Structure formats: C-alpha cells, structure tokens
Amino acid sequence: MSKPYVIRVSSQKGGVGKTTVSVNLAIALSLAGSKTLLIDADFINPSVGIHLGVEGANVGVRAVLIGKSSLEGAVVRHNPSGLDVLPGEIVSRPHNPTAAQMQRLFRQIFKTTYNFVIVDTPPGFFPEEEFGNFGEAIIITTPEMSSCVSAVRLANDYDRTRLKHELLINKFRNKGYELHVKEIEEMYDGTILAILPDSEIVPIGVSERIPAYLMNRRAPFSSAIGELAEKYITKAGFEFQPKKSNSIFARIAAAFRLLFGRN
Amino acid sequence: MAQPYIVRVSSQKGGVGKTTISVNLAIILKQLGYSVLLVDADYINPVVAMHLGLEEVSSGFRAVMKGRARLQNVTTIHPSTGLHILCGEISQKQFEPSYESIVRFTRMLEKTKYDFIVIDTPPGFSKEVFVDISEALIVMTPDMQATTSAIRSSQVFDKYHIRHSLVVNRVRSRAFELSPREIESAYGSRVDAMFPEDDVVPMSIAAHIPAFLYRKRSPFSKAMLDFSRLYSARTEQKESGLPAGGGFVAWLLGLFRRR
Numbered sequence: 001m002s003k004p005y006v007i008r009v010s011s012q013k014g015g016v017g018k019t020t021v022s023v024n025l026a027i028a029l030s031l032a033g034s035k036t037l038l039i040d041a042d043f044i045n046p047s048v049g050i051h052l053g054v055e056g057a058n059v060g061v062r063a064v065l066i067g068k069s070s071l072e073g074a075v076v077r078h079n080p081s082g083l084d085v086l087p088g089e090i091v092s093r094p095h096n097p098t099a100a101q102m103q104r105l106f107r108q109i110f111k112t113t114y115n116f117v118i119v120d121t122p123p124g125f126f127p128e129e130e131f132g133n134f135g136e137a138i139i140i141t142t143p144e145m146s147s148c149v150s151a152v153r154l155a156n157d158y159d160r161t162r163l164k165h166e167l168l169i170n171k172f173r174n175k176g177y178e179l180h181v182k183e184i185e186e187m188y189d190g191t192i193l194a195i196l197p198d199s200e201i202v203p204i205g206v207s208e209r210i211p212a213y214l215m216n217r218r219a220p221f222s223s224a225i226g227e228l229a230e231k232y233i234t235k236a237g238f239e240f241q242p243k244k245s246n247s248i249f250a251r252i253a254a255a256f257r258l259l260f261g262r263n
Numbered sequence: 264m265a266q267p268y269i270v271r272v273s274s275q276k277g278g279v280g281k282t283t284i285s286v287n288l289a290i291i292l293k294q295l296g297y298s299v300l301l302v303d304a305d306y307i308n309p310v311v312a313m314h315l316g317l318e319e320v321s322s323g324f325r326a327v328m329k330g331r332a333r334l335q336n337v338t339t340i341h342p343s344t345g346l347h348i349l350c351g352e353i354s355q356k357q358f359e360p361s362y363e364s365i366v367r368f369t370r371m372l373e374k375t376k377y378d379f380i381v382i383d384t385p386p387g388f389s390k391e392v393f394v395d396i397s398e399a400l401i402v403m404t405p406d407m408q409a410t411t412s413a414i415r416s417s418q419v420f421d422k423y424h425i426r427h428s429l430v431v432n433r434v435r436s437r438a439f440e441l442s443p444r445e446i447e448s449a450y451g452s453r454v455d456a457m458f459p460e461d462d463v464v465p466m467s468i469a470a471h472i473p474a475f476l477y478r479k480r481s482p483f484s485k486a487m488l489d490f491s492r493l494y495s496a497r498t499e500q501k502e503s504g505l506p507a508g509g510g511f512v513a514w515l516l517g518l519f520r521r522r
Contacts, residue, residue, distance in 0.1 A: 012308045014277005014386040019408070044387035045275045047408040090411070123277040123386050124307045144465055146282070146310040153308075153353070177466040200439070206406055207439040 004037070004114040005236040006106075006135025012150035014123040016140045017170040018042070020202055022120035023051045024213040024222070028229035030083040031213075034115040034238055037075065039086045043096060044122040046088025052078050053209030057087035064108070065101040071108045080214055084114070106134045115238055136164040138193060142171045143178040152187050166193035168228075173198045194228045197221055267300075267377040268498050269369070269396040275412035277386035279402045280432040281305075283464055285383035286314045287475045287484075291491035293346040294475075296503030297378040300338065302349045306358050307385040309351025315341055316471030323350040328360045328368055334375070343476065347377070362394075369394050378500045397497075399427040405440040410449055417450065428455040430490065435460045456490040458483055 009022040019042065026038040040048035040061060049057060054076050063069035064086065075084045097105075109117055117135070137158055141151035151167060158165045167188045169181065172195050185192055199221035205212035213222045272285045282305070289301035303311035303324055312319060317339055326332035327349065338347045360368075372380050382396075399420050403409040413429060420427040429450060431443065434457045443454050459482045467477035475484045495502050 013310075014279075015404075016278055045277075045408070045412045047276075047411070050407050050411065090415070144468060146308075146313055146468065149310070149313065150308045175462075175465075177462070177469040179469075200437075203406060203437075204439040206408065207441075 003110050004112060004117045005232070006109070006117045006119065007232070008119045008121060008135055008137045009140065010121045010137050010154065011140040011147070012124055012154045013141075013147040016142050016147050017196075017202075018123070018140055019047050019051055019120050020206075020212070021138065021140055021168065021170060021196070021225075022118050023048060023211050024225045025229060025232075026083055026116070026118040027078075027081045027211050027213050028225050029116050029118070029232065030078075030081045032229055032233060034233060035084075035113060036116045036118065037084045037086060037109070037112070037114045039109075039117065039119045040088035041119050042088060042122040046090060048085060048120055049087045049090075050209070051206055051211055052085060054078060054085060054087060057089055060087040060089040061105075062089045062091070062097075065097045065105055067104075071105075071112070080210075115236065116232065136166070139165050139167050140170050141167060141184070143169055143173075143181075143184060145179065148179060148184055148187055155188060155190070166190070168193045169195045171198040172196060194224060194231075196224045265499050266373050267375055267380045268398070268494070269372060269380045269382065270398050270400050270494075271382040271384060271396050272400045272402060273384045273416065274402045274409070275387055275416050276403070276409045279404045279409055280458070280464075281386070281402050282310050282314055282383050283468070283474065284400070284402055284430065284432065284458070284487075285381050286311060286473050287487045288491055288494075289346055289348075289379070289381040290341075290344055290473045290475050291488055292379050292381070292494060293341075293344050294505050295491065295495065297498070297500060298347075298376065300347045300349065300372075300375065300377045300380045302372075302380060302382045303351035304382050305351060305385040306360065309353060311348060311383055312339075312350045313471065314468055314473060315346075315348065317341070317348065317350060319353055320350040321352065323352050325352050325354070325358055328364050330364075334371065365394050369396060378498050379494065395423075395425060397426065399425050401427055401429045402432055403429065403446075404433045405431055405435075405442075405446065407441065410441060410446055414450055417452070430454070430456045430458065432458045433460040434458065455493070456486065458486045458490075 009018050011018055022038060026036050030036040038048060040046045059069050059074045064071055064074050075086050078085055139151050139154050141147045155165055167190060169184060169192060181192065181195065197220045199219060201212045201216055201219045201221055205215050213225050216222055272281050274281055285301065289299050293299040301311060303309045320339065322332050322337050326337060327334055334349065338349050340347060401413050401416050403413040417427055431446060431454055443457060447454055461481055461483035463478050463481040463483055464474050467474040470477060474481065475487055478484060
C-alpha cells in the first residue's frame, strides 16, 4: 500500500487564497475519484468550515493534536463531494502545536489509506522542526510585488529545509499594473505550477458556502483547478474512475438508457 | 506634554489591507501637519518599505526590539512627505518578539514626541494584543471569513479593555458581499469607515507610491482622507491642513515660479 501524497498549501502573506486553493483542489481530487483528506491547520484563522459549510466544529485538528480525539473520530464527511475534512476549532486563544504533536499527527496520517492529504496552513513559515518534512508544498502568490517577494522568501526557507515546493499564481487578472508571469518566474527561479484567474465565483461560492469548483465546473477558475488536480493525480501515479457527472445531459442519457434498455 | 496617540492596525486574517491602510493613514496624518511615526511590526512579512519605495534596511524594528539600536538612529525619513518610518528588516531568520520586549517597546514609543504612531502588524494574534495602546484598528473585508475573525479580535480586545474600531476594506457593493448592516449586527458595534475596492491601490503599490499620493482624487484616497480626519479629534494638536498643490493651477504656478 502506498503512503498518502501530502500537499501543504502555504504562503507568507495572508489573503492570497490558501484556503480557497486547498478547498477547491481537495474537492476536485475527491470528485476525480481519489480518497482525499483536507486538514485545516490554519491555527490562526481556521476558515475551511466556512468555505465548505461545515461549521461549529467542537472536535477537530486541535483535539487530535493534544490526543483528546482519534483522527477518525474528528474527521467530518463533506457529502456533496465525498471529501473527508479535519476541521479547525474556533477558539479565542491561539495555540501553536508543539513539534512532537505535529509529528504524531503526521504519523497517524501516514497510517491511513488516503490517496491525498491537503493541509491548509496559517500565513507564515511552518518550520521543519514543527511540521516535519512531510510531502511537498504549494506556495501561493498573487501577481504583485509584496506577495511575490514573500513567496520567494518562503521558497528559500523551504530550500533550506529541503522541502519540495512549487509556485501557484492566484487572482491573476492580466492587468498592466500586475507583475508578468515571466517576471514572477525569474524571481522565483523555478517553474510555475498553475495560474488561477481572478474570478467572482470564488467570493460568491464562499458567501453561498459552496466551493467554487462545485458551484460551476465550467468557470475558468474551476477548469484551472480541475487541471491542477489532474496534474497531481498523474504525478502521484494514481488511476481513478472519475465519478459520473450528474449534469442534466447525463441524467437524460441515463433515463434513455433505462427506458430503451440499452447499456 | 501629551503622549502620542498609538494606533495598532491589526487583523486575524491576512491580505485584508493592513499595510495599505497603515501606510496611507500615516501619510495623510503627516500631510495634515502632524508629526507621525509609522512602525512596520509585521515581522513575518515586512512590506511597508516596499509600499513607500524605500530601500531595505539592515537594522530597524528587530534591532530596536532586541535593544541593539535606538529608535532615533534607525528611523527612515520618507523623502517626499517627511514621514518617519521604522522599517522591518528582511531576514531569513524567524523572529518572534517576547511579551516583555513588546511592552518595553510600547513604553518607549509612549515617551517619544510624535503626535501619532501607526503600527502595522502581522496577521493573527500574538502576544502584542495584550499590550495596552490607544487604539486597535481592526481591518476586514466584507466576507464571512474576515467577519468571524474580526469578531474574535474584538472579543479579545474587549477582554483586555483596549479601545478598538473597525474599518471595512475592499468594498465592491456586490450582492454576494456582506452589507454594512449585516456586518454591524454580527460585530455588535458601528463600522467606522468603508473603503471601496479601487484599482488605484494595486497600481500605486506597483509604483511604490502610497495610493493617497498617487491619486488624491480616487475613491479610495477620498475615503481614506475622510477617515484620517477623524483622528484630529483624538489629539490636542491642531492640523495645519493639506499642503496645496497637485492640481493643474498649482502646476502652472510652479512653472512660473521656476522662471
């Protein structure tokens, strides 16, 4: 049995779209047929619950970290996508996990049968001694100077701890005042994993508590997420049967098949 | 003599516009005739210098926090406005100031002669939230995630009796956003200002000139000016009014004066 493929979604600057990318990528992977776990490890501001409409978790990642709950006991199923979620508890007192707690959580995760584990992190650097060298990282940036500079700094941090990382540009509007993809590529000194367009379906999705990828799969943002999910599935070497589409055409086709007895 | 009025700009969620608002508030207060210090206390991701087009510094906020430098020796002066800035050092080493050093730093700021001190902070809560200052300015965007974190911040500030106000940034007045009324009823108190989403902000950051200096008449700059004027009531010092100029007439006059 193979170990789960762990993807840490990170950025040093806040508000670039870590949670949006984590949630939508996890849903796309899950809908593509892989067994996926999404962990809300943003201890500063857990908001995966808001994005998915699973709110008010009393038991979540903290409970697992301090050993109050088992991993299976704290995982919640997101029914529309079949995604498993380890939510973050909303507490007024911030608490940072110790290195030992983090290591234990990941040892538990490696014993599971998940194909993919997506970890949403707080803004900033999760040092090696706390998080361990688990999986690989997606560094999220927006096409502007301040977030690119901090992305490059984070990339340097990861290089020092020998963690594999790739860069994703989010909220791309293709405007003159933005940085060009080439410029960002040069600053980062590596290839760019994906470019996600700035799209209103993201804030609309959050306000409706339905992730953008589920709301409209044909929107440019969603198709870019879908491609990203495919990229990871190929990379991990998994083969899946995608779940049947439940669009109106598929349903009509299914009804016809039933009616005329053709298979 | 009166103590400086210290405003700490904070939010639990990142990317809501803390630095943009800190920089423009400080610039406008300076333009209104006050003596102002802007502190880049965002030790996770210091970008104030980038917003203002200043060079990176080798000693700044961290050096002062660690007691390795004196404030007056490491403040940078913004060339076109004369605003004083304590920049953050860009360093590979992770750094988190201790509670004691933050208290010491705040007491030191209180002894300075500035009218206003604006502090830009990293996202989230660290020990600094428990240090008493004049006002915590909570910045949020009109969405659910930012609202819940703003409410959490305000609860902490209430608990420690720190005066706090709330501004909503990047308002687009779209149906999927939370309305000011929804935010007020969730937050339980008044929204002090709303700043519109404005292309001038990313453009000005790309040009390394604060939005207020980049285009004074843009919707964001106007809202920022109205908001900054509220602070005049919070100090005994009188404002001297914005410096004239910027318009076509001033440009013409300038041409004549040069002759």
